[in-house]
Amino acid sequence: MSFKIAIIGAGSVGFTKKLFTDILCVPEFQDIEFALTDISEHNLGMIKAILDRIVEANSLPTKVTATTNRREALEGARYIISCVRVGGLEAYADDIRIPLKYGIDQCVGDTICAGGILYGQRNIPVILDFCKDIREVAATGAKFLNYANPMAMNTWAAIEYGKVDTVGLCHGVQHGAEQIAEVLGAKSPRELDYVCSGINHQTWFIELKLNGRPIGKDELVAAFEAHPVYSKQEKLRIDVLKRFGVYSTESNGHLSEYLPWYRKRPDEITRWIDMSDWIHGETGGYLRYSTETRNWFETEYPQFLEAASKPIDPAKRSNEHASHILEALETNRVYRGHFNVKNNGVITNLPQDAIIESPGFVDRFGINMAAGITLPEACAATCMASINVQRMSVHAAIAGDIDLLKLAVLHDPLVGAVSTPEEVWQMVDEMVVAEAAWLPQYAHAVPAAKERLSKAHVKTREWAGAARRNVRSIEELRAEKAALKQAG
Template sequence: MAKIALIGAGSATFTRMLLGDILSFDELAGSTIALHDIDSERLDTAIAVAHATARETGAHPVVEASLDRRAALDGADYVINIIAVGGHAATVVDYEVPLRHGVRQTIGDTLGIGGIFRALRTIPVLEGIAADMAEVCPNAWLLNYTNPMAMLCWAIAEGTPQKKVVGLCHSVQNTTRQLAEYVGVPFEEVTFLGAGVNHQAWILRFERAGESLYPLLDEAIARDPDGLQRHVRVEMYRRLGFFPTESSEHSSEYLPWFMRHDDMLERFRLQPGCYVQESLENLDEHARVRAAIAAGEPLPVEPSIEYAPQIIHSMETGRVRTVYGNVRNEGLIDNLPHGACVEVPCLVDDAGLQPTKVGALPAQCAALNRTFLNVGELTIKAALEGRREHVLHAAMLDPNTSATLTLEGIAALVDDMIEAHGDALPEGIRRTTAVAR
């Protein structure tokens, strides 16, 4: 049986969802589940969640848990990474410090000044995980869920010996199901192709029986001026011709045209700081789950559409599936940089995971993706090389930050963010003098 390690298992809700799917497969029901978290209270909750989920699914896994990461990783076949370095407190910093400088964000975990600093404090931890894996489970697959997805998977492939890595998200699954609802077609009848960068990939084909469903989408949008027409992603589709795979809240802060303008916030119903509230709700949900377990209440298991359990099942059984993964661009998308992390369809079976070559994206879509990847590349260089000036360069090229602040303002913001996050950042970034203004 497989050994599956969950790193950051104290995320009780996500751990419960993933284990519910994993343990619902008969072939995985006897797997070894190794849980790791740096917080002992959260780890205790994760252990209880694992046992409760096993009872609900009728599975009999071997549940192990350790505050020692290497012990959890030892002998693993699959490593699922769901860490959040700095937790809620760091999320608040990522929002409040930029806001004091006039930079508004909705989520702040993928691009923008928040995404840059989330990457900077997460990459060193991932380097440690990869180093441990090289020693105690060198053949394991690393299945990453942590954001900023493209930056982190790129950094792992670029800066560590861990090459069997794929980043997993639910953007493509959710978007295509949502589009099917918009056009009134059962999802089972839809075929599609998506590709691009995580949180900014594009639905290149959206069809039923070989016929494009985009005309039906156009009709649905035209009928709904106070609904669909007030979504950022619909505006992107109208302007660029292909529907993007991430929510309007996320998408708005990857672009220069929305967050700085009050009228755009109102028109597209955007709420700066909404992720801080969501993070607080996650804390409340963790407390609710812990209380439910203490009271002996059951934890219902509902199937999800997450990819990690499907990938593990396919690799263990040989069942062929197509998933969307974030992988190194080695001839997959012609007009995005070689070596960057891109999101493409991947075939998965007992031979592993094989990405699909997509070719060239539409020119306008690739151009916007490159502005996204520019920020990621410089952030990765800053982290791996300890180059503080590259943090400034990344912020200078970020669409939302550069649309809001002058160069001097960006430099002041970067200095304040480095000071606020302190020891969580790579040493070279911390110890260097303030960036030039």
């Protein structure tokens, strides 16, 4: 087979390499073209060198091109994969730093909450530019695979306003299933059959079977509480399981910021999180991890390049959806996964226009969702709170409506549990002004926001958060890696 895949944001080096090797694990795909595009020539150069080394080491006919000209990369592409971070770590730092001044302590801040909503405002204009290019220069019927957060908002904008065939992809369901299989003592995650449904980062394992045997709430709670690691790392997640009766796909840290109950008081935050790794609830944890990863990669690049000389091992193909979707569409080998699409009746007790994450099957006819799923009422209620925020956020981003943006932030569950309306209004002004370089749709609103801030009277504080760790140096990372290697 010969076709073209464009990867936007290919400068996300580690993830692009994973997608690339996954796709080349499909025997029929070795003669295809990968067109890499990014705004950073430096990152493009690094990832192209790595992918060229993989092609050379495996004696493949695969073609790899790289350009900062996005339309050139998209021209004739059958599939477009996006893994962009609009504003980079600079804007992301403001997503964490500014809400902290108003008492809002986020672990990740890239889905909803104050940071995730502003992240969506930066992304959506860019997503619509991608869609315009896809409509104009990509192959007829091209499919857009969005990996970028905020998943639901980006996918919503691409489908509703970008008018492009779009699916949102995430790996939270797979990771949650691996955890459940482990605590239940399964030899392989393949022994676990499940139905997982909801919205991205708030999907719920509403049906579980291990080797055909149904698994109930009490057995699952007991299994997690008996696990020597997860019982400490997933305390909040286990508490939600006890109260809701079903397990959430999302990590302890992520889940904590989508709910109004666990991160609203600093003394409560430390009770529910674990500091052994960022993903379990650390303040600004993903920002720290992302900063360290970037610094580590820049310094250790020669080693990454050397590692690219190893043969591709199909047995190590990851469970990221992209390669499996492409394989099913192109070869008709059926793939079952969990996909972010417009609801349209798939989940009976969520709105029709919402972007849901739910089971589906892929073959040469496309992605076919399993319809008629009804969520437990508490799960639906939690999802609804986020959906309402997402809808307002998308509409605000499209219209450049700062008043609607403030209402979206006000209705966020965690923000509403922590902040007053006056605080929210001032915080949003501050965030829009700080991130104005990436918010073209709000250019008209920035002068008035600056004027309001000059007369601001709401008190703020400089606060690192309830559970903050410093960014580790390269030397510290090397020492920790060496210690782990010695211990292992």
